[in-house]
Amino acid sequence: MRKEQYPVLASFERNKEGMLSAWCPFCQCWHHHSAGEGHRIAHCTDNKSPFHDGGYVLKKVKLP
Numbered sequence: 672m673r674k675e676q677y678p679v680l681a682s683f684e685r686n687k688e689g690m691l692s693a694w695c696p697f698c699q700c701w702h703h704h705s706a707g708e709g710h711r712i713a714h715c716t717d718n719k720s721p722f723h724d725g726g727y728v729l730k731k732v733k734l735p
């Protein structure tokens with residue numbers, strides 16, 4: 672059985688609690704999530720977004 676692969680979405684901490692925000696290239700808007708990296712259900716408002724099919728993985732990136 673194939674291991675499921677989710678798309679990775681770069682995200683950054685938007686506050687000191689470590690809550691993550693990610694720019695979605697399909698919705699062309701920010702998706703705000705709770706703290707911590709990992710798999711999330713897509714917050715997409717665009718019904719045609721491929722992220723609706725299984726969600727995505729948040730990967731934290733540091734801003735300079």
Ligand SMILES: [Zn+2]
Pocket residue numbers: 695696697698699702714715716717720722
């Ligand atoms: Zn989206």
